[in-house]
Each structure stands twice: as structure tokens, then as C-alpha cells.
Amino acid sequence: MPTPPEDLAELIRTNQPCVVLTGAGVSTESGIPDFRSPTGIWADFDPRDLATLGAFRRDPEKVWRFYAPRFSILASAEPNRAHRALVDLEELGLLRAVITQNIDLLHGRAGSREVVEVHGSIRTSSCPGCASAYPLAEVVALIETGRGAPRCPDCGSVLKPDVVFFDELLSANAIDQAFAFAREARLLLVVGSSLEVHPVAELPEETLDAGGRVAVVNEGPTRVDGRATLRIEGRAGPVLAEAVAQLTPARLVDYDPGWPAAFESERAHVAEALGDLALEIQHMGSTAVPGLAAKPVLDLLAGLRTLGLPPERIAAVERLGYEYKGEYGLPGRLFFRKGGGRRTHHLHAVKHGSKLWHRHLAFRDYLRAHPDEAERYAAEKRRAAARDLTAPEYWEVKKPHVDALLHRAWAWYGTRERPPGI
Numbered sequence: 001m002p003t004p005p006e007d008l009a010e011l012i013r014t015n016q017p018c019v020v021l022t023g024a025g026v027s028t029e030s031g032i033p034d035f036r037s038p039t040g041i042w043a044d045f046d047p048r049d050l051a052t053l054g055a056f057r058r059d060p061e062k063v064w065r066f067y068a069p070r071f072s073i074l075a076s077a078e079p080n081r082a083h084r085a086l087v088d089l090e091e092l093g094l095l096r097a098v099i100t101q102n103i104d105l106l107h108g109r110a111g112s113r114e115v116v117e118v119h120g121s122i123r124t125s126s127c128p129g130c131a132s133a134y135p136l137a138e139v140v141a142l143i144e145t146g147r148g149a150p151r152c153p154d155c156g157s158v159l160k161p162d163v164v165f166f167d168e169l170l171s172a173n174a175i176d177q178a179f180a181f182a183r184e185a186r187l188l189l190v191v192g193s194s195l196e197v198h199p200v201a202e203l204p205e206e207t208l209d210a211g212g213r214v215a216v217v218n219e220g221p222t223r224v225d226g227r228a229t230l231r232i233e234g235r236a237g238p239v240l241a242e243a244v245a246q247l248t249p250a251r252l253v254d255y256d257p258g259w260p261a262a263f264e265s266e267r268a269h270v271a272e273a274l275g276d277l278a279l280e281i282q283h284m285g286s287t288a289v290p291g292l293a294a295k296p297v298l299d300l301l302a303g304l305r306t307l308g309l310p311p312e313r314i315a316a317v318e319r320l321g322y323e324y325k326g327e328y329g330l331p332g333r334l335f336f337r338k339g340g341g342r343r344t345h346h347l348h349a350v351k352h353g354s355k356l357w358h359r360h361l362a363f364r365d366y367l368r369a370h371p372d373e374a375e376r377y378a379a380e381k382r383r384a385a386a387r388d389l390t391a392p393e394y395w396e397v398k399k400p401h402v403d404a405l406l407h408r409a410w411a412w413y414g415t416r417e418r419p420p421g422i
């Protein structure tokens, strides 16, 4: 059964153009709190007292006392895997535009090209006195002098951040663009927003009314859940990274003589994480066969005393950057992977000496011992890769060849080191 991110990938692939609408949930992994959550930055403040034009006109110093520390957090935050996944999606030609409620600039800094910032951004602050605009770095420098609210160096007025305050109208240009994208979208994907703020909250209706579909990735309910084709409860980063990985064509590279050393170095870390539960860790898969073109993902095979890992061992492996996936469709194996949307390592943990253990080694050793087979296999992989298939399609094309190869490898392996009964 497809996982929710796989369903999302399929929905994106088959419903183009796709437009993404993002909210605070996209930036929480960058350390920017969601201001609408109970523990968010508004929890101790009434935004209507502070982030309003009225408040700013009455007491700009007070508004800046609230804003200044948040400005510094926003200015130093880095894009996370959710932002990067959307960049990749745009590069794949599967994302028309990002409409964001966030003011943190992280979509643009990650590399997204088409971004509509409906609530403005911290990119500039403007002087109400003389209309000069100052870039973020200058405003942060003014804040950091510690002399209260940042003032216009020319005329001395207190600068106003170019974000949309609660009682302010959205930029007509931005909101028109957003609604145009929503109408054009065959799929509007809402990520990390509960759709509380108008008029942005009406964008999904705009897509639905124009005959498009809506999908949601969010922690917690949203206003559009009832009309969404797909709703995924979860954090933006992992879900988007996985969906985009599904849509990314298999990338094949020539054999890299550095792979054995890279394996050795990773093996040492994984061995430490698994401790005495792993009897042996081997390099498996295509990167373990000298000369073979491969996807640049190192496969590690850990032979466990018994099949199963206590939570603290799983946590130790996760601290190396791996994500634990359980059996992940293959009974008898515990699967970890590292690298999110740009996978770098797979760790397959099986019972040492089990059939799975030996099958993986048979595949590797057979190809190592039969360069002609390795060459035919490489040619098959190149043919599949040249078709620009997504990862699952690539696997489907390759599978009959791999099955036949495994069969020959297993027969050969049995004539040498396969223990009786396996």
C-alpha cells in the first residue's frame, strides 16, 4: 500500500500545475515558532495590541520592543528540508508557484524562484517619514545598536517593517497574484497552515471552484479538510522530502573509487551506534561492486544477533542522521535511511546468517566475481535511467532484470559459501 507521501507524490504528478500555499508550519523546523500555536510567540501577547498599524502609530517604540528580538530570530534562521523540497519540486517542473503567509524569506533563500509573499516580509523596513526603504541587514544592525526602535538615518522617523499588520490590507498586487495562481492550479497543496487568516484562507475555495483539487499537509485540522482530496497529518519537512524523493528521477553515476572508503567511515559510526547487537556490517548493493554504475547511495548491511533493536539503539542510529522506517515492506529487515530527499545512505539490518543476509551478499559477490554480468546490469540500469523515470518507475523497469540476476547469483553462491539449509 502506498504511504501518504507516495500518494501525495502521485497527486502532484497527475495534477499539474501544482501551487503550494505555505504557513508557519513550514518554518517551525527552522526554529521559527508558529505564532498561532498555544506556545507560539503570540501566546503572551495580544497581537491586536502590537502587530497593528494603530499600535505602531500610537507607540512605535513599544511595537519594536516586541518585534526586535523576533526580527533577529527571523533574520538568522536557515531554510529547512521543507523549503528545500519545494525548491526541488520547482526544479523538476512540478511546482508552478509558492504562495506563502510567512514573512521569513526562507523560501527565496532556499532557492524557490516563484514566491508570492502575501503577508509581506522582513526583506525591507520603510520610513513613514521620507519613504526610504532599508534592507534587513541594515535594520538588524540598527536594532543591535541597542538604542531602541530602529530609526531612519535620514529623517529620524521610526522604521516600519514591510510586513502586513493585522489591521492592514494585503498588497493588492500580491493577493491578485495569489488568487490567479489558485485559479490556475489543478492542485493547491496547503502546507503547514490551518488557514485561519483571511483572505488567504479563501484560496483553496478558489482552486476548488475552478475545478482543481486541494491537498493538505499539516499538524492539526484545517478549514479545508472536508474538501481535500488528500490530507496528511504530519510535519512539513519529512512529508515533503519523501514525496519529492518519489518524484525525483533516478540519478545514475559512474562507479566512484571513493565509495569503499566512504563505506568504511560510515560503518564505524553505525557499528558504534548498534554496539554489540551487530555481529558484522558489510557494504552491499551496487556501490559495493567495483566498476558498476550506481545511484550514489551507500547501502550498509548490518547482521544482528537477533532480529530487533531496542529503542535506545534505534535512537543512536537516528542521531547519525538516519530515519527509521521499520520493516518497510520487507519482512525480516529493519530499514534506516539518511539524507531525506537527497538520499545518501541506506542501512539494512537483518539477522546475521539469515537468508536475507546471504541473499544480499550473494548479489554483491556474484557481481564482483562476474564482470560480464556487472556490465550487463550496468547497461540495463543506464537504459532505465535514460528514460527519466521516477524512482518507483525506475525500480519497476529494473525489477525483472534484478530478479533474474538474483536467481543466478543465488545458484552460484550455493556452490560456494552458502551454509546448508539456507
Ligand SMILES: [Zn+2]
Binding pocket: 127, 128, 129, 130, 131, 132, 152, 153, 154, 155, 156, 157
Ligand atoms: Zn526617513
